[in-house]
Amino acid sequence: MLTADSPVNLLTNGGFEAGKPAYWRAEGSGATWTTEQSRTPAYSLKLSGEGAAAWVMDEAVRNWSPRYPGNAELQFGAWVKTEGVNTNPASDEEKFQIVLEFFDVAGGTNLLGEAVVIDLPQEAASSGGWVKVDNTTLGAITLPQDAQSARITVRKGAAATGTVYVDDWFVTTTTPDVWAGDLFNANVDAGDTWYYWWDCFSCGRADWPENQPFIQTVSDEAAHTGTYSLKLEQNVTEATESVAISERVPVTAGEPVLVSFWVKTEGVPEPEKIGDPEAGDYNIGMTALWYENLSGGAAGWGEIGGVDIRLNGEYNEQVIPLAKREASTGWTQYAFVVYPKEGAVGMELRLRYWHAFEGTTYWDDVFVAPVSSVLGVLPNLLTNGGFEAGKPAYWRAEGSGATWTTEQSRTPAYSLKLSGEGAAAWVMDEAVRNWSPRFPGNAELQFGAWVKTEGVNTNPASDEEKFQIVLEFFDVAGGTNLLGEAVVIDLPQAEASSGGWVKVDNTTLGAITLPQDAQSARITVRKGAAATGTVYVDDWFVATTTPDVWAGDLFNANVDAGDTWYYWWDCFSCGEAGWPENQPFIQTVSDEAAHTGTYSLKLEQNVTEATESVAISERVPVTAGEPVLVSFWVKTEGVPEPEKIGDPEAGDYNIGMTALWYENLSGGAAGWGEIGGVDIRLNGEYNEQVIPLAKREASTGWTQYAFVVYPKEGAVGMELRLRYWHAFEGTTYWDDVSIVTLGGGSLTGTAIEEEPGTNELPGRYLLHQNYPNPFNPTTMLRFDLPEATHATLAVYNLLGQRVATLVDGLMRAGQHEVQFDASGLPSGTYLYVLRTANHVETRRMVLVK
Structure with missing residues (x-):
């Protein structure tokens, strides 16, 4: 079903439902495209009924045939079958005929001075089968020069009766070493616009x-x-x-x-x-x-x-x-x-x-x-593909004093801030997630973070006056606290200000040893209602001193990931003392650059020994085998050796993406669930027109990359990883990341006709199909603007030449309509293009005079 919410297909007849043949135009009710009879399956051109009728190919010079050659002996014709036609016609009005016209240029001079007219067989009422008809009885057609335009017609005179079927048109030459050219949709089986x-x-x-x-x-x-x-x-x-x-x-x-x-x-x-x-x-x-x-x-x-x-x-x-x-x-x-x-x-x-x-x-x-037009219509499965959410992944603010800030940070660029009056807190409701299925039991665990204090109240006498970390471990989500109570770690308040970043963990309380694996955990950093001053918290960590035990990971430990995203680099949740100087990578939401909006994802190699880093999206639902469109924009800065990009001898000096497939939509305690994935490096390794080579420039502007990937059998979920491979260096910004499913009939095979709009403010940019179409000589063009903007609406011919500018200026938000008068233009197909700063859309219209 076609709706205005479906992406606009540039193909006029992608669904093969047009009901008319390509390149042939019917004149009169007696001209029909039929499967009643055909020589080569499945269609022929039929002429029958009362009155004049014709099938006309207005332009036979097209596609890879630039002309019909001059000074060569040409034969044009078709195969014909007649049924019950009038016999021995005395005039053209009683005849069925093929008419050939050759011109120096389109709309120019007839090179032969007149049309070549070939009578179809009417000696008998019915041909009894398919008969070849061409200009042989008239002699070869020899043009004095190349014909850059030709019109072919098969017609029924107004007084002719019976039925004629025409199929399998042809052009040949007997002149050596000369190509006669081709006739397109010669077999009249191609639907409109195809050949x-x-x-x-x-x-x-x-x-x-x-x-x-x-x-x-x-x-x-x-x-x-x-x-x-x-x-x-x-x-x-x-x-x-x-x-x-x-x-x-x-x-x-x-x-x-x-x-x-x-x-x-x-x-x-x-x-x-x-x-x-x-x-x-x-x-x-x-x-x-x-x-x-x-x-x-x-x-x-x-x-x-x-x-x-x-x-x-x-x-x-x-x-x-x-x-x-x-x-x-x-x-x-x-x-x-x-x-x-x-x-x-x-x-x-x-x-x-x-x-x-x-x-x-x-x-x-x-x-x-264009991918851009598809993304403008189909829903993005990512909640925060533009990095504009304004809140950190996995952390929930309680109270007005809990803010996500760039005022202070230990590792760039954010920290969790607690300040102001009254109680406030940052809460990670579930710390067991992604590839960490539990925090291990029977191991000595250390949890903590790095803290900076400014002007806090000192020597607090009660929890109400304190800043504290609270750790809770459960057997399962919503289940029993494995330690019977929370682990509470007081933040430093011996002095009003810490003067720098201080490591805080449960060391002074002793190691945390869980009696069994914790499949759920909650982490809170809180400000008591009577506490004053400001605390910044960054670089959370989890570690263990127990041999051969993995402590697990804390996700968004560095609190720089925007909502729904998380990051990975080696030991990302270790909270190492040498950071940020020796932090392998910087990954953070950033306002230093943006493709749209204010923010993007910044990914920067921070030390020369760094290997690999990935920014990972939320897990979104997919269907095995059903194609998924992924798109993102990238801008690079300070790549020291751009000539190495995509060079196999330079190591894995690439950026790109990974699509990972999962058998569940949750991860964590439910199991990581990864069942495979596909890496796409921007190295042009398959074909640069499918897998592009990232620009070999030290710094680039914003560039869009898009790919279709196919979820593996068994996949119900997908995560997208934006990544540096092991040898890449420099800084990149990533923005407008999209994941869109393409199945379920979301892409239609036919151009869309929208219903007339209402007075409501449009929700998106949209260029409507002109009406009427085809037209002569005027038609109406409509477009919708969701916001006031500078817009142009221009008309182009198929050579790409602008033939009219209908709109060029600041336009209000709303629905707009303008008349296009093509009185001074020849018949043909024209493109009309709507352009704004954020949107470009093209449609076709046909002028028939």
Whole structure:
């Protein structure tokens, strides 16, 4: 179901539901796209009924064919089947005809002075089968120069009767060493905006369909959603390669693009060969191609590169999955993020068979959109991906005197502050979490923190006048206190001010020895109601002197992690005396840089001997096998040897991410539950258009990275780790981290039509589809702004040239509508683009004159 809350698909017809053929335009009610008869499965162009009708290809010069060659003998034609037509027509009004027109340029001069008109067979009422019709009886078509534009029409005169089916158009030449060009959607089986390729697809061979290499057609035999899908079937064993190609859509070089599609397979004869390198290229998958223009054809094909993604698990099955090794499968979703090459303004998607694959596949709900637009609509599973929560992870403030502050800190940049009047406290309600399943029984434990006091009351006589640490250990959450009572540690109040950071633990009370493992613990630092002055607390720790026993870890021990995040580096919860000078890494929420908002995550190597550090997200729910989109922005500073980034000889000099999978959503006492994961280093090791190479610069601006990962079998939870690998140095800032699930129909195969809005303030930026569309010559464009901002709304042709600026200025928050008058423009497809400081969105509209 399409809703305004679904991401906008750049593909007009990703669901194959358009109900009309690509590139062919119907004129009159008697022109229908039909499966009643076809020469090559499954469609033909039908002309019937009363009155005039036609199918028109307004522009046959397109895609990789920049022209039809001059000074060459050309044959154009199609295969035709007639039923009950009027015979021996006396005039064009009584005839069925093919009309060919060739122009020097689009809208220019007819190179032959007039159209080439080919009469279809009407000697008998019915042809009894498919008949090849071309210009042979008229003589070869020889153009005086290259035709950069051509129009092809098959028409029914107003007085003609009966039915004609037309299929398998072709263009050939007998002139040596000359390429005749191609006719796209020659087999009229491609749905609107798509086209197909296989070897000699526009040859219209006589031995088709028996020896047709591939069948590619819109089909109602299977569908993921709606009624139709794309069917791709190898038809002969000698066939090699076939692709279904989307329309060209606008992209921005370097800005990640999400691609998603659903596939169902049937009758794969040797599924065990899928992804087996010894079995040849027995794969299906996709190609993203990049273009320096948005039109092709006479403007030049414009291809500047691309990236193939075979479903063979060759990089990592959690990033590039292995297609199911089954003869027949249900619908399976695949999704990837690709990065347009430098110079790219357009992209085409190819769904494909590689050279050795066999069997039948159905493809549906194909989706292409900038990652930024997807993230703007689908919910982020992370609570605090922008680091703007303003509170520390795992610690809960009680009372107005409990604040999270950067006024003082031992390890940068935060501490827990207690001050003001009345009681206040910081409470960690559960200290047993993540990979620590318990604090061990029958071991001597030390718990504590580093404390700094300023102007506190001295020599307190009661708990009400004291600052204290309170430790409680339970058999299970909500269960029995294993020591019978809390362990209470008084903070130093012998003097008004400590003059620096002081280590405080339970040493003066004696070691804590639990009678059994504690599967739950609560830690509190509190200020009594009558205590005065200020206390700062930082760098909590847990340790044991008992040999061969792990004390466990305290998470967010350094209190620098923002809500829901936690950090790891070697001995991060040791509270070592040599910190911060010898602290391996600094990890903290920081206001030194931000992609959006005020804060980001700062990660900095602090000593040259440091090895590895990770910032770890909360655990979020996922579904095994269902693709998950991860995105983050990174800014680097002071990388001492940027040329080493991604260089395998320089060691693991990389930053990147790890997705970890879990069999539970809790960790801690329930068990860590990790069942695997996938590392993605920004080193370009697979393909830079899928796994980019981080910029080899000492300092960079904000750069977005995004990936799709696939949870392992058995996974119900995921954590994301943002990380330095072992050799990387310098400072990084991370912001706007997102985890988004892509399954469950969240990505639609079709552009979205929204209902007219209300007077309520919009909740997000949104560019609506124009209405009417197609239009002539005026149409209305609507857009929503959730805040007052400078906005531009401009119209571009497919060459990327701006043809109109409709809005350029400060706009109020709300819904806006503007009329676009295209009286001075030629027919065709146009793009209209809404731009603000925080949002860019593009849609298409069609002018038909």
